[in-house]
Amino acid sequence: MKELTYHRAEDAASAVALVTGDPDARFLGGGTNLVDHLKLGVTSPTTLVDVSRLPMDEVAELPDGGLRVGANVRNSDLAAHPAVRRGWPVVARALLAGASGQIRNQATTGGNLLQRTRCVYFQDVTTPCNKREPGTGCSAIGGYGRYNAVLGASEACVTTHPSDLAVGLAAVDATVVVLGAGGERRVPMGDFHRLPSDRPEQDTTLAHGELVTAVELPASAVARRSTYRKARDRASYAFALVSVAAGVDLDDDGRVRDVRIAWGGVAHKPWRAAVAEEALRGKFLSEESVREAAEAELAAAVTDEQTAYKVPMVRNLTALTLTSLAEGATR
């Protein structure tokens, strides 16, 4: 049996101090991902610092109309929050598209962002994996690839980030509030997760011991008219094959004043489709215009036999998502 020390954190600062000072310590949120990994041997911390009871569990409206979501707000509570549903429907829908009711009741906002890849090799300690054990090799290359990345992958790692919520947050330009030993810093969602490069073990730009304390959602017209769509193998309880988080703001003629598109299931991080967004600004939204824009973004895609489907799938789903938003439907 593996012994480990369990600390229930008194406050955020001491939690940060505990973990920062110990390379084998981890924060524990709802535990729906980390506890699985303890059982599978994917990670073997000697200390768990339970942050799930810290008073970071409020959803507060900010003076500028934005929302501050405590890191411990449970996924189901966040999805059901009236302010979220009104001002950031993409966030609520992304949450509801993920996992199961039971898991969402348990999972925290912070833990969700820091959940690790579902790559089958990452989760199986008998197979090489650079993310789990740097330098051992990437079993997914030449192996099971249905869920692999088509954008931004590296020779070291080709997996995707599994979180639906993160894709929604990327689309609305959320900011992650982080407390470290040196104090608080604010990380834009776009800079929070990273591409694998030659350091796939590093999912995010957080340093060891940095604690997510909140996520801030800025209010915007695109966020108000936003939605999330996810294509998956079964109707529930499956990770995205691809997903689309999108929001639009149209001018009176119906031209795109502003648009946000983030894709899930295609990269090591939520993929902001900046090329596609740029291509659509000032345009009318039609299936053709969106498809073209998506294709411009996907020009950089690298696929193989197992992932080739993702390109047309995400293109089509983007077209459907944006045109239905334009038609006023928010599904």
Added chain:
Amino acid sequence: MTANEVTPTPIAPRSIGTSLLRRDGVEKVTGEATYAVEHPVTGPDGQPPLHAWLVTSTVARGRVVTVDATAALAHPGVVSVIDHTNAPRLADTSDAELAILQDDAIAFRGQIVAVVLAGTSESAREGAALVRVEQEAEPHEAVFDEDSPTYAPEQVNGGSETDTLDGDPDEALARALVTVDATYTTPHEFNSPMEPHAATALWDGERLTLHDSTQGPRPVRGTLGPMLGLAEEQVRVLAPYVGGGFGSKGLPHAPEVAVALAAMTVPGQPVRLAVTRQQMFALTGYRTATRSHVRFGAHPDGRIEALRHDTVSQTSRIKEFAEQAAVPARVMYAAPHRATTHRVAELDVAVPSWMRAPGEMPGMFAHEVAMDELALHTGLDPVELRVRNEPEVDPDTGNPWGNRRLVECLRSGAERFGWAERPTGPRATVDGEWWVGTGVAASTYPMLWMPGNVARVRSLDGGRYGVAIAATDIGTGARTVLTQIAADALACPPDAIDLDMADSDLPFGSVAGGSSGTTSWGTAIVAAAQQFRADHGDHPDPGVETTAASGQYAAMDGHALHSFGAVFCEARVHRYTGEVRVPRLLGVYSVGRVVNPRTARSQLLGGLVMGLSAALFEDGWRDPRTGHTVTQDLATYHVAAHADVKEIDAHWLDDVDELSTPMGSRGIGEIGIVGTAAAVANATYHATGVRVRGLPLTADHFLE
């Protein structure tokens, strides 16, 4: 003890046909039912159980060079590490799947190479992680494809002939005016019962007692006894509650041997083993992938003149399992010229085995999609095409049908489903974001009766009867329906029956498999009950008993006894993503008399759901580099979730089959899965015009 063989006569249904509540329902839903690892077993001197954890190979082929247990043994709580150098020797090693820890050979990835025993499950698990196994890898082959070398097995699963040939199908195919010629594939599928394989074993120096999660206590005893060098009676296997099996618990697998061997190293001390979900993907059987080449040659009016069904599957090099996928083609439709063949590829992979409707499930996927293609080529309605090919006698044996009512199933299903409103051509219906289509397929399953079953009837105080047979209820409702059968056979209320089962010390009961349980055990119970009445009359003294072996009741020799059914499906295919959803699924069956409508419905619906699951999701993806099934948990090996199952219904014809059993029933456990995937595939074709010939029907196939 050898019991007299008695052939029973039909019984009058009284409790049979009613939805008697599950006898063990309350225990199960209240958590009182104890499953295999939950039995509060202690040794003779009160020793608490040790926990076993399996250490498995990580190469597909090769040998174990050393097993270094130093670190494991140093871990607190670890008692011992058993490997091929120190494991008890088996008396019989002829079954290479089961003969574990006897030598250094590694035949597939995930094979048991050591067992760790410890005081807690956690320390056993950690001990297993600390065992250092040095393995020497040898070249292996784990890819099953068109290029795999194959051979013809001597016979296929179920004892059927490998090949059949009638007439000259090749010549008839060559001159046929309408043909179908296509290849259909099914992937490796994993049974995945809710309760993983598990056992608690106690060796007291004389007897081995195994609380097992098995579909057959007697078959386990019959296999393990000789292997362990014991008389069969020295092995006692109990399985009062089993959380599903779907065939994977039908035959003993290596974990049962592991726990037995481990227990024999610690006499007097119970040993518990819970196989992990991941380990199940290598150790407890699976349905092999199949590739079926189906050819039909037909007249323009749809009558099939010639058919060929040539199937290839794969097996493990150390043990043959030949999935009988072409067998159902032998009975389905009339065709004067016909051939069926089975070939098998041997690979360095885990050992495949039974999974619900082995043979019928993958074979009928191929066959019934091919029928849909023939309907298209002939311009006939798919229901009508099947009706036109209805054979008067069994095309395989020439025997008259016992009770073939496929046409009625098709007609009744078509009516209930609203088939008449179906647009003829594909890609005809759009509903918002979805293409919508409907499909049909036939299903079939043979009536199987297992010889050798023995039941005991004893009169108890107060007009009660004790009925005993080593049958098992794996969640199907066997405990309930056998009670009903015993009650009717003895002409008493079901509450007067004390049924004793799931213990290998009881009279012989065959495996809960092949949809043969109720048929075989029930026939034996009726035989014993009738003999009991003959021996002891209607007012027996308490304590008198009769044990009788079941003679063959089923008129299998002169008749073709099979169940049939028809499955109707509505599928929706997303126009943008290709995702498939199934809003409606209906099965109509002819299965003889239904003993208990509640439990029968649940079996049929469960079969339909499993067929739907195979149609849309299930795919054990094997890594060719290691022979390892990487989708080895239920988050990556997708089975249908609640949200995938919408309107689903099962009906049956009013039926009595007195040729098969004295109850008038036939088996129902498997037919629900047969044909279902074909119905779904045919519906997706009708929705989209895209013909997918390989399972599962994932979104990528339909993307545009």
